[in-house]
Every structure is written in structure tokens, then in C-alpha cells.
Amino acid sequence: MATSKKFEKIRLNTSPKPADLQKLNIGDIVYLDGVVYTGREGVYKKVVDDKCPLPDDVVKASAASFHCSPAAAPGDREGEYNLGAVTATASFRFTKWIDKFLEVSDAKLIIGKGGMAPEDYRNYFVPRGAIYLTTVGYGTGALLGRGVKKVRNVHWADELGLAQAIWVIEVENFGPFIVESNLAGESLFERENSKIAEGLPKIYEGTRPAVLKRFGETDDRSDELI
Numbered sequence: 001m002a003t004s005k006k007f008e009k010i011r012l013n014t015s016p017k018p019a020d021l022q023k024l025n026i027g028d029i030v031y032l033d034g035v036v037y038t039g040r041e042g043v044y045k046k047v048v049d050d051k052c053p054l055p056d057d058v059v060k061a062s063a064a065s066f067h068c069s070p071a072a073a074p075g076d077r078e079g080e081y082n083l084g085a086v087t088a089t090a091s092f093r094f095t096k097w098i099d100k101f102l103e104v105s106d107a108k109l110i111i112g113k114g115g116m117a118p119e120d121y122r123n124y125f126v127p128r129g130a131i132y133l134t135t136v137g138y139g140t141g142a143l144l145g146r147g148v149k150k151v152r153n154v155h156w157a158d159e160l161g162l163a164q165a166i167w168v169i170e171v172e173n174f175g176p177f178i179v180e181s182n183l184a185g186e187s188l189f190e191r192e193n194s195k196i197a198e199g200l201p202k203i204y205e206g207t208r209p210a211v212l213k214r215f216g217e218t219d220d221r222s223d224e225l226i
Contacts, residue, residue, distance in 0.1 A: 009028075010023075010030050011030075011173070013033055013034050014033065014062045015034060016063065021108065028178070029175070030175055032064065032109075032177070034062060035170055036169055037065060038165075038166060040067065042161075044094055044101055047105070048101055061168065063105075063106060066088070068086050068111070070083050070151075072167070081151040084142065085141035085144070086169075087140075087141035091110070091116050092115070095117065095120055098116065099123070107130060112132070112135070115180045118181075131182055133178065134180040135177060135178075136176050136177070144174065147172060149170040152168040152170055154166065
């Protein structure tokens with residue numbers, strides 16, 4: 001596993017080889033080339049709960065699944081779509097499906113917003129040789145949209161609606177994304193949050209205890225969430 005503390009800007013294929021993923025450090029900036037397919041709750045329920053196979057052109061073309069609903073509308077010609085932005089959705093909501101989804105999809109790149117629990121990386125991602133890429137802050141949908149070359153296909157739109165459908169999109173220099181987890185299951189958010197947590201007692205030095213008015217409130221500073 002690479003150990004350099006210098007974050008790199010990396011171009012990565014959406015069907016990466018293990019050696020390509022092995023080189024990634026948490027915190028590296030990644031841009032993607034190839035094909036990405038979207039998946040929200042409707043897709044995950046259909047694939048995992050209902051045991052419906054992913055379309056062949058999805059699994060053959062890409063190992064990159066994006067927790068995303070594109071801002072798109074039908075174009076002038078049948079089967080054509082105008083896609084302006086691709087905004088990530090929070091990935092923690094997919095925890096209950098992610099293990100089985102990684103198994104049936106053989107996805108190696110999961111892309112989304114905010115990361116997943118460190119335990120998810122260690123228990124589910126590591127055994128499957130997968131990593132997690134997170135978007136950079138809010139309001140990046142239009143920025144990411146610049147990396148979309150075209151919509152290749154849309155699956156399950158009639159059943160799930162356009163927002164929940166699988167969008168298969170061709171991308172080039174698609175990003176930026178941050179490597180949140182690597183093949184060892186290390187988490188950028190977990191590492192940085194632990195550093196911040198160490199300094200919390202100093203922040204509260206000399207302050208008065210909080211006035212607690214709601215059931216379940218506590219002034220135990222170690223309970224603070226970041």
C-alpha cells in the first residue's frame with residue numbers, strides 16, 4: 001500500500017485493475033475516464049432485495065457505481081437525453097445493501113457523498129477489492145456534469161422513474177473526487193475526525209456547562225459528533 005503523504009491528482013479508468021487501486025492513498029484526487037452508472041435506493045432494492053440482475057451492458061462496461069440522480073431531461077430525439085448536472089447523494093443510506101451489491105455487481109469504485117462507516121469499508125469493501133470516492137463539498141453537480149460526454153443508456157425508468165433509474169453515462173476527466181477509503185480499508189474522514197476530536201477539550205476550556213432542556217441532551221464533550 002502506498003504511504004506517501006503527498007496527495008496526487010490521478011486519472012483512473014472506471015474498470016480499474018487491482019494494481020491501479022493499490023497505488024491510491026486516502027486523500028488523493030481522482031478523475032475518471034470510461035463509463036459510470038448511477039444507483040439510488042430504487043436500484044439497490046431491486047438488485048439486492050428483489051434479486052433482479054443488473055443489465056448486461058452495465059456490468060460489462062463499468063465497475064463504477066455512483067450514488068447519484070442526474071439532472072437530465074429527454075432530448076429532441078427518442079432515446080436522447082440532455083444532462084446538465086450530476087449531484088451525489090449521501091452514501092450512508094446504502095449500508096444495508098452494500099455488501100450484497102458489491103458481490104453481485106463486482107463494482108470496484110463506489111462514488112457518493114459523505115462517505116460510509118469505516119466498518120463498512122473494512123467489512124465489505126476490503127474483501128471485494130473496492131474503494132470509496134467522495135465528492136468535493138456541495139454544489140458540485142454542474143462541475144461534475146462537465147465531465148459527462150453522453151448518456152449511453154437509461155434502465156428501469158418506467159418502473160422506478162427517471163430520478164431512481166440506472167443512468168449509464170460516458171465520462172472523461174470526470175471529477176474531482178477524493179479517495180475516502182483505500183484497499184486497506186483506511187478512511188480519510190475517520191483519520192481526520194480523530195485528529196479534530198483530540199482538540200475538542202481545549203475548545204471548551206473555561207466555558208460554562210450547557211443548560212440542558214431537551215430529553216437525552218448531555219454536556220459530555222466526548223459525545224460530540226463531527
